[in-house]
Amino acid sequence: MTTDGAACQIGPSPTARAVRLDNVTARDAAALEALIQAVPAVPPYDMALAPGDPMGALAREAGFEPYATTVTVARAIEGLPAGEPADGVRLLTYSNDMAERYDDAEFDALDGLAIYKAMGRPTGYNQGAGYGDFTVALRGDHLIGFCFTQVPEGIIWWLGVVPEERRKGVARMLIDSAARATRTSGGTHLLAEVEDTPEARAFFSALGFRERGTRELLIRR
Numbered sequence: 555m556t557t558d559g560a561a562c563q564i565g566p567s568p569t570a571r572a573v574r575l576d577n578v579t580a581r582d583a584a585a586l587e588a589l590i591q592a593v594p595a596v597p598p599y600d601m602a603l604a605p606g607d608p609m610g611a612l613a614r615e616a617g618f619e620p621y622a623t624t625v626t627v628a629r630a631i632e633g634l635p636a637g638e639p640a641d642g643v644r645l646l647t648y649s650n651d652m653a654e655r656y657d658d659a660e661f662d663a664l665d666g667l668a669i670y671k672a673m674g675r676p677t678g679y680n681q682g683a684g685y686g687d688f689t690v691a692l693r694g695d696h697l698i699g700f701c702f703t704q705v706p707e708g709i710i711w712w713l714g715v716v717p718e719e720r721r722k723g724v725a726r727m728l729i730d731s732a733a734r735a736t737r738t739s740g741g742t743h744l745l746a747e748v749e750d751t752p753e754a755r756a757f758f759s760a761l762g763f764r765e766r767g768t769r770e771l772l773i774r775r
């Protein structure tokens with residue numbers, strides 16, 4: 555949408571229960587405020603800005619507050635190192651009747667992440683069967699990990715493994731599966747924008763993903 559001296563695109567935020575204002579440009583603080591007032595959806599609103607984006611100062615002036623930092627990582631599917639499957643772990647396509655188990659696993663895996671907090675509980679992924687590739691990892695009946703990927707684009711939107719099952723290769727299995735689903739539907743690359751934590755960086759770097767920059771997430775409630 556465009557108003558006098560300002561413009562943006564509008565959609566659901568992937569990282570908060572909010573309306574995402576994308577590619578925001580505004581001549582000055584007043585133009586940004588007028589743009590926000592014209593958004594045909596109720597707040598909160600959020601933005602994701604690259605470091606040094608001149609919109610950062612204007613957004614703060616307009617009452618946006620930082621709530622998380624993300625790092626974007628990407629790699630070609632070709633050559634993705636294949637890991638050993640984790641002992642006793644199987645992968646299944648998610649179905650919505652797993653919602654209760656899924657919500658518990660999502661909480662255990664993501665509690666503490668600013669993005670998870672901003673999404674609110676439940677996040678809504680528990681109704682995500684049938685959209686994209688949604689794969690879960692199970693040990694027995696216990697849901698221990700999950701990965702939601704948009705195909706064929708190969709965008710990994712939501713990935714987590716419960717703390718007691720980490721460092722056993724579960725997330726690696728989930729990424730292998732996301733890569734297969736993406737390739738089958740014609741995609742060639744995997745891309746993720748994840749909360750910037752040492753574990754996430756270490757994990758994606760171990761799988762040969764390259765960092766493509768960071769973004770600051772800001773919200774106005």
Ligand SMILES: CC(C)(COP(=O)(O)OP(=O)(O)OC[C@H]1O[C@@H](n2cnc3c(N)ncnc32)[C@H](O)[C@@H]1OP(=O)(O)O)[C@@H](O)C(=O)NCCC(=O)NCCS
Pocket residue numbers: 663664711712713714715716719720721722723724725726727748749751752753754756757758760761
């Ligand atoms: C990031 C995360 C998904 C990794 O899950 P995981 O099942 O432990 O990962 P894997 O066991 O498949 O790890 C594969 C390799 O990545 C690297 N790695 C993973 N976690 C690491 C850590 N905390 N520190 C250093 N290296 C790590 C290691 O090289 C590991 O191989 P190794 O254990 O043989 O050394 C998990 O830590 C998690 O759920 N974190 C919170 C949620 C999150 O950040 N999600 C991502 C974005 S939404």
